Each structure stands twice: as structure tokens, then as C-alpha cells.
Amino acid sequence: MSGKHVEKNQPTSFEFNSVNLEKINKILKKYPSERKKSAVMPLLDIAQRQHDNWIPYAAIKKIAEILEMPHIKVYEVATFYSMYNLAPVGKYFVQVCTTTPCMLRGSEKIVKLCKKYISEKEGQLSSDNKASWVEVECLGACVSAPMMQINDDFFEDLNEETAIKIFEGIKSDQLPKFGSQKGRIGFEPNKRLTLVKN
Ligand code: FES
Known part of the structure; x- marks a missing residue:
């Protein structure tokens, strides 16, 4: 891929819905609390599926907040792997x-x-x-x-x-x-x- 496209018009907020919050809680139980940032990839996937197959920056911040890690670290993971989209994609x-x-x-x-x-x-x-x-x-x-x-x-x-x-x-x-x-x-x-x- 020739560089990841990042959307300019970003939504200002993002909240996980209740079904996804439940999924996230289950995922977090798999890791010791001081290692919860290991859940960053599945949480990015959940955010993407909830948000029309792309991850806005507000979701990255929300994930960073849940995992108690700097949001730039979440952003780094999201930009590294081709399976995460940072701009709208087609149906x-x-x-x-x-x-x-x-x-x-x-x-x-x-x-x-x-x-x-x-x-x-x-x-x-x-x-x-x-x-x-x-x-x-x-x-x-x-x-x-x-x-x-x-x-x-x-x-x-x-x-x-x-x-x-x-x-x-x-x-x-x-x-x-x-x-x-x-x-x-x-x-x-x-x-x-x-x-x-x-
Ligand atoms: S080279 Fe295309 S799937 Fe491996």
C-alpha cells in the first residue's frame, strides 16, 4: 500500500456501544491489569467494525484511555497494520x-x-x-x-x-x-x- 490515507474530516467524539463495551470487558479479562495494553489490536478491530470500517482519531483516543497508554502508541499500531483503515472505505x-x-x-x-x-x-x-x-x-x-x-x-x-x-x-x-x-x-x-x- 502506498502510504495510509488519513481522513481530514474527523468526528469530534467516539463512544463504544454497550455490546462492544461488553466484548471489550471480556477481552480485558484475558490480560493482567498491568498488561492491558496487549488488547490494543482487538480493540482497534472492534472500533473499526462499529464505525463503518474505519477508525477515527477519537476512537484511538478512547482506546488509549481504556488501555491507559499514550494515544500515539495506539496510533502507531493503527498506522502499521494494513487491516486498520484511518479513512472511510467503500461498503x-x-x-x-x-x-x-x-x-x-x-x-x-x-x-x-x-x-x-x-x-x-x-x-x-x-x-x-x-x-x-x-x-x-x-x-x-x-x-x-x-x-x-x-x-x-x-x-x-x-x-x-x-x-x-x-x-x-x-x-x-x-x-x-x-x-x-x-x-x-x-x-x-x-x-x-x-x-x-x-
Ligand atoms: S503473495 Fe498473495 S497471498 Fe501471499
Whole structure:
């Protein structure tokens, strides 16, 4: 990803809702009280899910307050990991892996399609405000490269044709089923299982 986009128009306050406060209390019980800052990552995730998939600075301050740590430390974690968004993203947030295995299997074609179907610039909302996309480092599904993540789901074994189907699906709110787009099960070898003869 070419630098994390940070929203200029920030809300002035943020409060966790009661359901999330309960989740946070459960998470905090996993750590000794003097080590509660270890919960920073799950709390950032909860804040992001509560706030339309991006974390405003007010939420970072709130997390710092709960964990009794400097807010710059929370901010550092939020800027380091690509899974935290610091600016609004589309309802469909597309993360295209462009690390070596995906690159060798054609991820640049998927990036071109993102530019065509979503927005010319990475991190920009599509004209219908439905989607945005970013390039990310390896998402750990190299066996089914090239791949992309949309919200919480992986779409794998992509080619131009299946990627176009997915981008068309975004427009009509009808995404194909996640997982291998060429029907591989359990990511067996491409030519199916081979029998070893004795
Ligand atoms: S290189 Fe793309 S998932 Fe690992």
C-alpha cells in the first residue's frame, strides 16, 4: 500500500456501544491489569467494525484511555497494520495482494481492473460510493494466487474473467461465493490429486 490515507474530516467524539463495551470487558479479562495494553489490536478491530470500517482519531483516543497508554502508541499500531483503515472505505473494501507469488500469477491485471471498475486511484471511493480498493502485502493465501480480500472474505484463484464477475457483483450487491473462483477444494493441486504407485 502506498502510504495510509488519513481522513481530514474527523468526528469530534467516539463512544463504544454497550455490546462492544461488553466484548471489550471480556477481552480485558484475558490480560493482567498491568498488561492491558496487549488488547490494543482487538480493540482497534472492534472500533473499526462499529464505525463503518474505519477508525477515527477519537476512537484511538478512547482506546488509549481504556488501555491507559499514550494515544500515539495506539496510533502507531493503527498506522502499521494494513487491516486498520484511518479513512472511510467503500461498503465493499477490496484489498488486492501484489506480493511476489500473486504478482507472478497476474495480480497486476487485477489492479488494472480495480482502476477500471472501482476508482483510478487507490484508496478512492468509486463514483457510486460503494467500493474502494488498496494494494496490500501477502495475505497468506499464496497457494491460490492471485487473490483479493473483500471485507472479511478471500476471493482466490482469480483471473480476469472471474475478477470482472466479482466487480460486476459489487455493483449489483451480488458477489459470487468467496473462496477459489475455479472451484478448487481445499486447495488441492491444480490437476487434482495424483496417486503414488508403488
Ligand atoms: S503473495 Fe498473495 S497471498 Fe501471499
